[in-house]
Amino acid sequence: MxxxxxxxxxxxxxxxxxxxxxxxSRKDPVVSEEDAVAWLNKFGYNPCLNSAVQCSLSFPSLMEEYQKRYRLKVTGKLDDATKKQMNRPRCGIADKPVALNAAxxxxxxxxxxxxxxxxxxxxxxxxxxxxxxxxxxxxxxxxxxxxxxxxxxxxxxxxxxxxxxxxxxxxxxxxxxxxxxxxxxxxxxxxxxxxxxxxxxxxxxxxxx
Incomplete structure (x- = not known):
């Protein structure tokens, strides 16, 4: 077995x-780029967040990665379709887990x-x-x-x-x-x-x- x-x-x-x-329903919806960055950090889209080396990624690049994953139109912007997707209720596990969780x-x-x-x-x-x-x-x-x-x-x-x-x-x-x-x-x-x-x-x- x-x-x-x-x-x-x-x-x-x-x-x-x-x-x-x-x-x-949601009491704190994603409505601004600042909200979106916090959301992307929370769910694993920013590999630089806890990096031990100098690292930075632009907001458009993070957004593009998210849009590709959810098969949205890749604009690199917080457009209406992306806001709608981000504001859906969801599982609390990151979409792109850290290496420990990936293992x-x-x-x-x-x-x-x-x-x-x-x-x-x-x-x-x-x-x-x-x-x-x-x-x-x-x-x-x-x-x-x-x-x-x-x-x-x-x-x-x-x-x-x-x-x-x-x-x-x-x-x-x-x-x-x-x-x-x-x-x-x-x-x-x-x-x-x-x-x-x-x-x-x-x-x-x-x-x-």
Whole structure:
């Protein structure tokens, strides 16, 4: 049996795109070049940001890289189409991760095929029963098609996946930003933490961002 790679990120994508949908709102939209630079820095587009050597890139070059990635018209400018794309709700993981995370993408894996998950928090808009069912169905979508068992355990039990809802700073390096913007993030195996922004307006409807 092949070892299972990156299951935590794949399950996280199901949560965001299929099971738990969030209304499209944002309290701090990208409206200026200054906003766009902060956004590009946050999501990995500026390799000079933490460079140990002298390094600088122009705003148009950073913008062109972003536009190419999202198949937008490459203008090097913060045009309306680019603003619209930047202001969409999204995953909190950088599009262009630093070298350490890039290595983790290709090397992180679960060492066994029988896993557990613990649901340790809930959104304010959905009942605990609704949320529990949504999470169960999301994992079921994977276990129906891959040689993997993922079973629920109690909220205080040790588990491979720990799923929770937090606001703003929450004891990791990826603070949430309120309604809109970053929706959630997850950590590579064998960490297994999956965090959702509790300030989002979570619903049960299907949504594709």
């Amino acid at each position: 092949k070892q299972i790679h990156n299951i935590v990120l794949l399950v996280f994508i199901i949560f965001i795109d299929v099971s738990l949908a969030a209304k499209k 983790a993408i290709t090397t992180s894996k679960w060492t066994h095929s029988s896993l557990t998950y613990s649901l340790r928090g809930f959104p304010t808009q959905l009942s605990q029963t609704q949320t529990t069912n949504i999470i169960r169905e999301a994992f079921q979508a994977w276990t129906d098609h891959v040689p993997l068992r993922i079973e629920p355990v109690c909220s205080t039990c040790s588990a491979n996946f720990t799923i929770n809802f937090f606001r703003e700073e929450h004891s990791d390096a990826y603070a949430f930003d309120g309604s809109g913007g970053t929706l959630a993030h997850a950590f590579f195996p064998e960490d297994g933490r999956v965090h959702f922004d509790k300030d989002e307006a979570w619903t049960e409807r299907l949504a594709w961002f």
